[in-house]
Amino acid sequence: MPRIALGAAAAVAYAVLLLAPLAVIVYSVSPGAALEIPPSGASLRWYAGLADQPRLISGLFTSLSLGAIATGAALVTGIPAALALTRGSLPGREACLAVLLSPLSLPGLVLGLGVLTSAAVLANATGIQTAGTLLPLVAAHLLITIPWVVRSVAASLETTDPALEDQARSLGAGPFATLFLVTLPSARAGIVAGAVSAFVISFGNFAMSLLLASGRTVTLPVAIYETVDRYQDPTVAAVSTLTIAAAVAAAVLTDRISRPLKSRGASSGSGRQPDPAAPEPNA
Amino acid sequence: MRGGAPIEFPPHMDRSRRRVAVLLLLPALLVVAVVAAAPIGLLFRVALYPPGPVAPLSGGPELDSFAGLLSAPYPSVALRTLRLSLLTTVLVTLLGFPVALFLSRSRGLSRRIQTLLIVSPLLMSVVVRAYGWMLILGRQGFVGETLAALSLPRVGLLHTEAAVLLALTESFLPFMILALAASLDRIDPDLLAAARGLGASPVRTFFAVVAPLTLPGFVAGASFVLVGSLSAYAIPALLGGSAARTFVMEIYELVTISFDWPTAAAASIVLLLFASALLGGAALLSRRRSARTFGA
Incomplete structure (x- = not known):
């Protein structure tokens, strides 16, 4: 062609990809x-007006804390998993990776319904009430x-040389010193990129949160959904513009x-590195 | 990619290395087991209760809630959902293929900017993007007001299937572009030169070399888009509303309005099985395909 x-x-x-965000931005300064x-003309009054929208503000703070907790927990579980997948010489490597990535391609609302049902069963069986807390949302x-952290950190570890770790070991560094002084610092780029993507994905998630968010745990996307569904208000556009900027x-x-990371990969003769920000659909 | 020769570990060290790896993998796998697998199993169980807004759930096990999905409105809603997903996949492919070709031939700054344009929407909330389309398509929106300003009759495109299709196409386009571009990037330029050197026209080269080699990317992208658009909630709910009810909207209303958990669970299971079959079939297809191509 x-x-x-x-x-x-x-x-x-x-142009099609730009239209919707642009419409939100233009309306926010109407x-x-x-x-x-x-x-x-243009005005910033709707941004100032955000202060009078307790639902949106509370949603913003809920989403920020939910994103931070979910990202922290994803790093704690995802980095070890990425290490195991790249350095562990495991036989079922591909299958494990597929299992870890599978939630990305399953219907979010259905996963949310599953978590909601489980929380109800847990409350019935043990009396532990998780409704109204962040716990079900964090779990979901x-x-x-986790998939974003695993993919990004694993991609980073793939491009670093394991021989470096062996050298550190042979020079007398223990396994933990090697891990914290050699392996993890060399995967720093992947860790940061994975954390940023994970936070933003959690922050913007809607499908999974919809059934789990209630009262004080209503997240920003759910609050926006409830507001745009009912009336026209540029304040929603203002808060949406902030998320677009983020x-x-x-x-x-x-x-x-x-x-x-990429230029290093290119110099060693390999092709394009997987972009940590690019969620390649997993088949 | 890894430099240096692989170091041979004695067998007992290899075994302990593997044991550590399993331990490291366990927490992440446990999350999937506890938060995804177990709840899905629980939905199976809930689906076996008699349908209807009864609490606490009792009776059964029986398949009545599944049987209920065969009566109105579910079959027609399922067909509409399927039609929208197939159309979305077709549109996304038709629009995405040339973009992926263009992207894979771009270098330097142009490629970086394009990647940014493709990736940024993926990081925005789907609700925000659906809201943008509401602002564009509504009667009092950008299209409606522009028509009014030109003293043309106002047209509201909101709450139509076309609006849903447009927004679904926009929201899944980046995935298809990235999947196709990943395949295109792996094509050895020497192959194209060889095809041309042997006298193939650019059109013939495209269909004989480029298209077959992008098939894995297409299969991965198409199955993801198909399943993703089948599972979409925000876009059909905000842009289609009652004019374009989809299967997931039915599930949501079964839970929040009718309180009919067994039927909602049954519908969820049907959707999950269908999605898994699609994804599994696609994975199998691309594996067999690559086995045949590379003779492995």
Whole structure:
């Protein structure tokens, strides 16, 4: 296909991808509540008005803390898993990876329903009430944050030289010293990129949170969903614009971090490294 | 990729290395077992109770809640959901293939910017992007107001299947581009040069060399898009509403409005089995395909 035709198709596709976020950003600075074409001006009053929207503010803080907890827990469980998958010479390596990544391709609302049902059964059987706490949400979000950490850290570990670790061992470093002084620092880029992606994915998740969020644990995406469903209000656009900015910042950041990693891979003669920010669909 | 010769460990060291690896893997696998596998098993059990808004659940086990899925409105809703997913997959492929080709031929800054354009939407909440489409397509939205400003009749595209299709296509396009581009990047440029050197036209080269080699990427991307759009909730709920009810919307309302947990669980199980069959079939297909290509 001629390059011009390909370029035109790409331009159309990129325009389609930009349209929805742009609409939100434009509406967020609209002077009035009604959308005007052409716009009569711009104003930041809806951003200031966020302070009067307790549901959105509380959703924002819930999502921030949920994202932080889920990311922390995903790092604690995901980094060891990535180490095992890349350094463990396990026979069922591919199958384990497939199991860990599988929640990304299963229907989120159904997974949420499963967690909700389990929480109800747990409460009936033991009297432990988790409804109204962050626990069910954290558990559910772990399913989608662990895959991002595992994939990103494993990709990073694949490009570092295990011989370095063997040298450290032969020079007298113990297994823990080797792990913390050699292996993990060399996978730093993958760890940071995985953590950023995991946080942003948890922060924006909607399908899994919908059935699990209630009262004080309503997350920002669920609060936005409930608000846009009922009335027109540019404050929602204002808070949405903040999340768009966060997503773009995260994309730029992971691109920056993974850059040195990629050039290192390229110099050793291999092709393109898997982009930690790019969730390659797992078959 | 790994430099240096692999070091041979004595067998007992290899065994202890493997044991440590299993221990390291255990917490992550445990999360999947406790938070995904066990709850899905529980949904199986709940689905075997008699359908209806009864609490606490008792009676059964029986298959009545599954049988209930065969009566209205479920079959027609399932068909609509399937149709929307298939159309989304087709549109995403048609639009994604040229973009992936363009991306895989780009280098340097252009490639970085394109990657950013493709990856950023994936990091935004689907609710925010669906909201953007509501603002664009609504009667009082960008399209409606522009038409009014041009003194043309206002058209509201919100709450139509077309709106759902448009937003689904947008939200799954990045996945397909990335899957296809990953396959395209692995094609050895010498192969293309060889095809052309042997006298194949660019069109012939495309269909004889490029297309077959991108098949694994296509199968992975298409199965992901198919399952993802079958499972979508926010987009059909916000952009389609009652005009385009989908299977997952039914599940949500069975839980939150009818309190009919057995039927909701049965519908969830059906969706899960269907999705797993699609993903498993796709994995098998690409494995057999690559085995045949490389004679392994």
